[in-house]
Amino acid sequence: MTAIDKVTRDLWQVIAAIDETPPGIVQVTLLLDQQLAFTRDAALRPVVWRRNGEQIGDVVDFEAIGERLPVIEGYGYIWTSFGNPPAELFPIPEYAEADRKNMSCGSIGLHVSAPRAVENFLDMGHFPYVHTDILGAEPHTEVKEYDVEVSEERDEVLATRCRFFQPRAALSATEGQEVEYVYRVPHPFCSVLYKSCPEDDTRRDVIAIFLQPMTEERCRAHLLQSMVDSVSTITELRRFQQTIFGQDKPILENQYPKRLPLDPRSETPIRADKSAIAYRRWLSQKGITYGVIPQAG
Amino acid sequence: MTTLYDFELSGNCYKLRLLMSILRVPYDVVPVDFYPGRQHKADWFLKLNPFGQLPVLEDDGLVLRDSGAILAYLARKYDPSGLWFPTDPATLADVLKWHAVADDITATSSAARLNLGMFYDFDLEKVQQGAHRIFRIMDEHLWFGEQQGRDWLCAPAHPTTADIACFPYVMLSEEGGISRQDYPAIRRWTDRVRRVPGFVVMSGIFPAGRAAE
Numbered sequence: 001m002t003a004i005d006k007v008t009r010d011l012w013q014v015i016a017a018i019d020e021t022p023p024g025i026v027q028v029t030l031l032l033d034q035q036l037a038f039t040r041d042a043a044l045r046p047v048v049w050r051r052n053g054e055q056i057g058d059v060v061d062f063e064a065i066g067e068r069l070p071v072i073e074g075y076g077y078i079w080t081s082f083g084n085p086p087a088e089l090f091p092i093p094e095y096a097e098a099d100r101k102n103m104s105c106g107s108i109g110l111h112v113s114a115p116r117a118v119e120n121f122l123d124m125g126h127f128p129y130v131h132t133d134i135l136g137a138e139p140h141t142e143v144k145e146y147d148v149e150v151s152e153e154r155d156e157v158l159a160t161r162c163r164f165f166q167p168r169a170a171l172s173a174t175e176g177q178e179v180e181y182v183y184r185v186p187h188p189f190c191s192v193l194y195k196s197c198p199e200d201d202t203r204r205d206v207i208a209i210f211l212q213p214m215t216e217e218r219c220r221a222h223l224l225q226s227m228v229d230s231v232s233t234i235t236e237l238r239r240f241q242q243t244i245f246g247q248d249k250p251i252l253e254n255q256y257p258k259r260l261p262l263d264p265r266s267e268t269p270i271r272a273d274k275s276a277i278a279y280r281r282w283l284s285q286k287g288i289t290y291g292v293i294p295q296a297g
Numbered sequence: 298m299t300t301l302y303d304f305e306l307s308g309n310c311y312k313l314r315l316l317m318s319i320l321r322v323p324y325d326v327v328p329v330d331f332y333p334g335r336q337h338k339a340d341w342f343l344k345l346n347p348f349g350q351l352p353v354l355e356d357d358g359l360v361l362r363d364s365g366a367i368l369a370y371l372a373r374k375y376d377p378s379g380l381w382f383p384t385d386p387a388t389l390a391d392v393l394k395w396h397a398v399a400d401d402i403t404a405t406s407s408a409a410r411l412n413l414g415m416f417y418d419f420d421l422e423k424v425q426q427g428a429h430r431i432f433r434i435m436d437e438h439l440w441f442g443e444q445q446g447r448d449w450l451c452a453p454a455h456p457t458t459a460d461i462a463c464f465p466y467v468m469l470s471e472e473g474g475i476s477r478q479d480y481p482a483i484r485r486w487t488d489r490v491r492r493v494p495g496f497v498v499m500s501g502i503f504p505a506g507r508a509a510e
Contacts (some may be wrong), residue, residue: 019335039431055408057417106333109414220416235330243305245499250471281388 004288013186014210014222017104018076021046026058030214031080032290038236046071046078053094058105075224076104077210090156090186094194094206095226103234105223105241107212111253113212113291114219115260116217120252121191121209122183122275124164132248136174140165143272149196149222150282157185157282159275170205171240172229188288189213194255197228203231207241214293217258220225221245261293261295299324302345302353304331307466308407309364310500311499316368316461320375323489328505332415365396368458380455395459400432406466409473421474428475432467432483439482440504456493457466464490468502 003190007089015029015038023040028051030036032212035051048069069080074089095102110117120126124143127136146162164182169179169285182194184203191209194204206226211219225241232240262268269277299317303310303326313391317324329351330336338349344360345353354361356374362365372382382392401426405427412424437451442448460462470477478482490496491505496506 017333104333107417108417111413235328235334235336238330238334239305239328245501246306248502250503253471 003081003289005287006083007286007288008032008213008290010085011091011189012072012074012079012081012085013105014077014079014212016078017107017222018073018078019044019104020107021078024060026054026060027214028054028056029080029220030218032082032213033215036079036080036199040122046073047224048080050077055160075208075210076102077222077224090154090190092192092206092208092226095227096206099228099230100206101225101229101232101237103225103227103229103235103237103238105225105245108221108223108245109214110219110221110249111217111258112219112255113217113259114123115254115279115288115291116255116258117209117211117219117221118189118191119260119276119279120187120248120255121193122159122185123273124162124181124250127164130251131244134244135169137165137167145271146274148274148278148280152185157183157186157275157278159183164265169195170198170227170229171232171237172227183275185282186282189219189284189291199220199230200228203285204229213291214231216288219291223260257293259291259293263293263295266293268281298355300327300340300355301325301349302327302329302355302399303330303352304337305500306350307331308469308499309350309403309498311465311502312364312461313315313352313354313367313371314465314496316371316381316458318497319461319493320371320381321495322371322375360493365399365458365462368396368461372458381461382458383453388451388453388457392458392459395450396462398431398435399459399462402463402466404408404429405431406470406473406475409475410466411471411473413474414472418498425473425475428470428473431475432470432475434481435463435467436480436482439486443482443485448486450486456490460490465499465502472501 013031015031021027021040023044028040037051037054038048038050041047048071049065070085072079073097090182128138141267146159146165148159151158160182165176166179167176180196184192194206194207197205199202206257208224213219223241225235225237262280281290301313301324301401301500305396313471336342337351343349347358352364361370369382408419412419412421449456487507
């Protein structure tokens with residue numbers, strides 16, 4: 001079995017949307033090559049344990065569950081850990097704002113490593129070609145200069161001043177506009193983006209991708225939207241995000257190698273890849289080896 | 298008034314979007330949250346289709362279900378040329394035969410995609426092998442057709458609803474871990490479908506490049 005590095009072992013790892021986990025019924029999933037079973041108890045609190053022959057849909061026998069894994073709830077999802085996770089999850093303060101529409105957009109399987117999926121999420125260069133007429137359109141293909149830093153204090157990668165012309169930046173957009181993005185990578189397998197909100201120019205829509213590393217080459221993408229949109233329904237907002245993600249999926253799954261190479265010489269970046277370079281370096285410095293091809297020596 | 302009850306990532310819904318685009322039929326969309334919301338099993342949807350399956354089409358008060366049946370309906374109603382769903386007995390049987398194959402492709406290739414992408418409980422290996430068995434037969438059929446100057450699944454010199462019905466879950470097979478590398482005639486056929494005037498994409502399917510001169 002693949003070795004799990006210490007950093008990855010101690011992280012909180014997302015496994016499922018809370019609302020999609022019926023209480024008292026066994027659900028199963030794969031995390032870091034290990035079979036898990038999970039459910040919610042009578043008080044609706046998540047319970048996660050190592051799977052021991054349970055099948056999906058079984059009625060849970062809570063007495064029979066042996067060792068329970070650590071659990072935390074955050075942003076509508078269940079998170080667990082195989083090690084000693086921190087007291088709290090990384091913050092997304094906007095999620096608590098009362099008028100936002102918060103929703104999961106489905107947990108989608110991807111045949112690629114979690115870090116590859118994070119890196120694709122950070123990339124703006126593919127917008128006009130993959131998300132044509134939604135998040136980009138020719139001839140507006142330039143990725144303008146933007147800023148990237150690794151925040152020491154928060155231990156996260158931060159890309160700011162990212163601007164891109166988008167024909168339909170959100171479901172609530174009625175015309176093309178130059179959209180400003182901020183990207184955060186507050187967790188080696190999670191990223192949060194903030195983009196100008198078409199409905200209210202003083203606020204920002206929040207879209208996050210939480211990757212559940214299933215194996216070194218497969219992951220489950222849990223998509224969160226926290227939107228300022230007084231008009232659209234949850235179904236419509238989910239559909240918009242799934243349309244985008246469905247376009248990314250075949251592109252991502254055709255990336256080779258499926259693990260993310262951390263050696264700076266292994267793939268040739270361009271200026272637009274600044275955030276990806278910072279992300280790869282940050283993973284390297286942390287000592288992450290799961291789902292990546294570590295730098296030799 | 299035409300209304301499609303639709304899920305963006307469904308190949309069966311896409312069959313109808315594709316034919317309506319080709320035939321220039323204007324329609325409204327009612328989004329149905331198939332995943333993760335499972336709205337196709339909700340009471341309001343079961344009233345439209347007790348089988349709890351997408352797509353459903355409402356047209357002038359008629360409520361229709363089953364993508365193959367709706368393709369036939371749309372073609373008979375909105376294609377004055379009659380080419381998309383011909384009614385001479387031999388061609389009709391030919392088209393319906395491939396509609397049945399399309400359902401087998403759904404039961405295999407689409408099931409594999411649902412297993413890997415949305416964690417539906419299917420025997421992955423079994424459905425992948427099932428898809429390969431169908432693709433091998435289709436590839437041979439299309440290859441021999443090319444030798445005889447036939448570009449499409451059925452005998453006529455133009456595409457029919459058979460091509461529309463079989464296309465989406467062939468195109469999406471890679472998401473189910475089913476490579477089309479060994480099926481060159483299928484790949485050429487999918488390029489031809491993607492060059493039909495009025496063709497539209499769905500998430501996961503990209504336009505074809507220009508044909509070689």
